[in-house]
Amino acid sequence: MALPTGEITLDMEPSGGSLQPTIITHSIARTNHYTRSGGNPSSSTEPIPTQHSNPGQKLEVNLDDYLPLYRAASRGNWEEARKFLDTHPNSERAKISNSSMTALHVAACEGHSEFVEKLVKRVPADVLEMLDGIGYTALHYAAIGGNLRSAKALLGKNPKLTQRLDSAGRTALLLAATFASENKELVWYLLLVTKREKPGLPSTGPLAANLVNVLIASGFPEISLYLVKEYPNLATETDQEVCTPLDVLARNKSNFLSGSRLGSWESCIYPFLPVEVDCGPPHSVRASVARHESVQSDPSEQYRVHWLRRMLFGAIKRIARAGFMRLHDAKLRHHCAVELLRQICLQLSQEQVKSDILEIAATNGIVEFIRTLVEFFPDLMWFILSKDRYLLLPFAIEFRHENLFRIVCGKTARSKLIASTLLKSESGGTILHLAAKLAPLPQLSSVSCPALQMQRELQWFKVVEKLVHPYYKDNLNKKGETARELFTKEHKELAQRGEKWLKDTSNSCMLVATLIATVVFAAAFTVPGGNDNDGSPNLLRKNSSTFMVFVVSDAIALFASLTSLLMFLSILTARYAEEDFLQSLPRRLMIGLASLFFAIASMMVAFGATIVLVLNNRFNWVSITITSLATCLVALFAMLQLPLFIQMVRSTFGQSIFRPENIDNSMDLCKKDA
Incomplete structure (x- = not known):
């Protein structure tokens, strides 16, 4: 099926000292000039009429004649395009699409850099400056697509392309910065080769x-x-x-x-x-x-x-x-x-630092931004809005920006005055009511599991509670709720999800711990090599050191698995009060996971010692292979569970959120180069 031919009317208007094409109308005209050659456009050997672009001239272009070239350029098929260009003079500058694109435009738009390189070698330099109906040159398309190779080929032929503007007055450099964020090298390249001259002036x-x-x-x-x-x-x-x-x-x-x-x-x-x-x-x-x-x-x-x-x-x-x-x-x-x-x-100057800029930075928690601004404009630390509300501290608490909170809270007179500030918001209350609200989803999801999310929320509430004077702790908001009541209401669903996660995790780990305890308990009475008539192990005298490794590792695996079993059982029977998420439940989970890890590792050691005793050094390669596989299994378990374990340790026993930082020291860290 042939593409519909289009009658493209162009109006050449002066713009910036050069003629800029503007598409006025598009109409459909079914005039197939190639039908005289049997309907095959590629078989036509007659020269295609040259497309002139005189001012005010209307051009009638049969796009079907250029369909083979269009297909070749869009697919990057240079051999097919070369044959068409050889048999059709002046077709390299022909407009072959409804949007007045040349073959060079099409190839650059589709990202065929090799095609662009070969076509550039056989076209005049002025063809590279042609604008299509959208108002782009081939370099603009290469910049948008992030194609550095095509850009180099085009600029190698015509360095003036960097100054050529599109219909909106944009250079290829600006388009590359806007659309080609994946190719930094292309943006650097265009920046260095673009001259600071008219009309571009980037x-x-x-x-x-x-x-x-x-x-x-x-x-x-x-x-x-x-x-x-x-x-x-x-x-x-x-x-x-x-x-x-x-x-x-x-x-x-x-x-x-x-x-x-x-x-x-x-x-x-x-x-x-x-x-x-x-x-x-x-x-x-x-x-x-x-x-x-x-x-x-x-x-x-x-x-x-x-x-x-x-x-x-x-x-x-x-x-x-x-x-x-x-x-x-x-x-x-x-x-x-x-x-x-x-x-x-x-x-x-300080007057140019608008309040909304500081508000946006505080909302996003960009600590480096706040530090640098305060370094140059120290008075910003006292920044007050028109409603007498201090800006940084409420944002740090509401959006859970830990580093920002540490900067604005300290032991100085300024910090204490800031911390004692009451909120003058629509909901009323103190800064403790802000800490009682559920954290925003991005901050909440930064913690791995619901139990630790609940722990983090409790830690924030406890820290802010220390800043509020006892006289204000029981203040009510406009709904008549204290901060503690608001915390319970806001975190009810999170506490339920944390309870479900802990119970599901405990059930799964209890199953593994039970299996390990069963296996190692049975192995203690069915030692490798069997027993003699007196009940003593037969291999105890032959290979006493390896046998002792088996006994000790089997005993450690049994005790560790039972310890893990007890810890997970205590989690299942806990009352799940809010305060339990702060210390009690995370500690039990950490002990249970650590014990389970030692149980698995000890069981693998006992298994390896058993293999060595049974084979009696006759097949060393088997012992080495099995021991290596057992080590890999233990390492795999550690890799999968270690991130969660480390996060629990840091969250439970790590440094408190409330670690006041001197603003001058924090700015020194900001300026320090790695």
């Missing part, structure tokens, strides 16, 4: 502020930092939506460590990853630019990292390159975001 033009804000929102604070250092005025510029870089930073918490969620192992590795904020493009990008524009990189700009740390980091990258590099890139992004914030603050 760093000083009307859309310069948009570029910085989009880079921050796309997760490229290091590129924004580079721009702000080159053009300090961009730190305070507003985009078309009246947003400054400070606004965007406050809304994008993933650019900061406090707004990122790290796993258990990532949290352990993160502090030791070396990063160096050099505020410049990577060496690979500099090399690419140097090949196209003869821009030589400065050999003095090297990472100054201690040789031992670099060697260790290199070894780590070889072991698990993908995971560690992702974590390293995240840490670099966090450091660059803080440095970018500092550069912005250098250009700001």
